[in-house]
Amino acid sequence: MQKVYLDNAATTPMHPEVIDAMADCMRNVYGNPSSTHVFGREAKAQMELSRKKIAEKLEVSPTEIIFTSCGTESNNFIIRSCVEHLGVQRIITSTLEHKCVKETTAEMENVRNIEVLRVGLDEWGSIDYEDLKTKLESSDKKTLVTLMHANNEIGNLLDVKRVQALCEENNALFHTDTVQTLGHYPLNLHELGIDFASCSAHKLHGPKGAGFAYVKKSIQFKPQITGGGQERNLRSGTENVYGIVGMAKAFEMSINDLEAHRAHIEGLKKYTIEQLKEAIPGVSFNGLSADLEKSLYTVLNIRLPFYNSLIGFELELKGIAVSQGSACSSGAAKVSAVIESILTPEQIENTTPIRVSFSCYNTREDIDRLVSVLKQISEKHLVSA
Structure with missing residues (x-):
């Protein structure tokens, strides 16, 4: 895998x-x-x-x-x-x-x-x-x-x-x-x-x-x-x-190596945004993370248009490591204080935030894999809804 x-x-x-x-x-x-x-x-x-x-x-x-x-x-x-x-x-x-x-x-x-x-x-x-x-x-x-x-x-x-x-x-x-x-x-x-x-x-x-x-x-x-x-x-x-x-x-x-690494990572972040928008209707991004000028170029906080508290676990089963909220005793995740500060209760109830963060070692193939799996999970939720 x-x-x-x-x-x-x-x-x-x-x-x-x-x-x-x-x-x-x-x-x-x-x-x-x-x-x-x-x-x-x-x-x-x-x-x-x-x-x-x-x-x-x-x-x-x-x-x-x-x-x-x-x-x-x-x-x-x-x-x-x-x-x-x-x-x-x-x-x-x-x-x-x-x-x-x-x-x-x-x-x-x-x-x-x-x-x-x-x-x-x-x-x-x-x-x-x-x-x-x-x-x-x-x-x-x-x-x-x-x-x-x-x-x-x-x-x-x-x-x-x-x-x-x-x-x-x-x-x-x-x-x-x-x-x-x-x-x-x-x-x-x-x-x-x-x-x-x-x-x-x-x-x-x-x-x-x-x-x-x-x-x-x-x-x-x-x-x-x-x-x-x-x-x-x-x-x-x-x-x-x-x-x-x-x-x-x-x-x-x-x-x-800052300039070379920054150019590579910014390219990956831009590519991730483009691919997610194409693959998942209704996807959006938390804070200013999709603005390359006003946010850390290594971080993208994605807001998926459905609620799934176990999405981090589902991604891990597919070999993909991201960050989701803060761990709780059930093994699921709850929304972090940062996300609670910027989203409405309705948004928290009906969407799922995940943070992806890049390094110079990531590739477009990594992004393609992430987007493919997120698309599968999204389609499954849309069908069940």
């Missing part, structure tokens, strides 16, 4: 060159980077070279890159530190954020009595910038704005420069989760002027268990994890050296 992997927004297959770089590090660079002997110094050198490579691609200082285990840790580290160490009293966020941001801001609200405001959305799931401006101007409390650069489900892109300008005008700190965009867009973090960003290696063909937080050097945090003083005394613990080496290699490859 032909297997088709279209869940790259969840995680990506590792580049063979990344695996090779990590394997070489595992074999030959096994010292503790905190040790002062030659083995430790070799490990430290590999880690700092990786930090320098990442910083150069982002146009920032290596001291502004803090290695973590993933995007979730980075987001937690930044949000908690802003409250605990910078005196943030108010957070402005949205209902579309990743769970690690939503749950952490909710904890800050419920446990630490931080005021949390959720910015309004338009009908497509994009941020209402005028509402953000109003909220920023409504209080003199020290404020953190945390909004993701690209939504991981519907792909809507945030106008980062516009948000940064609003934050600067109102003396607010700005954190953006760039997990879905770093390595897919040429980001100059220094030029953007943001205060914080988050990254996870496994979203750009690197290893799981490696990520980093960007923290502007003018900002002084205290450690969240203590006991060794690693990572500028902000995150104690022996570093994941081979994961960091793999992340730097993946990031370097992603930036170097």
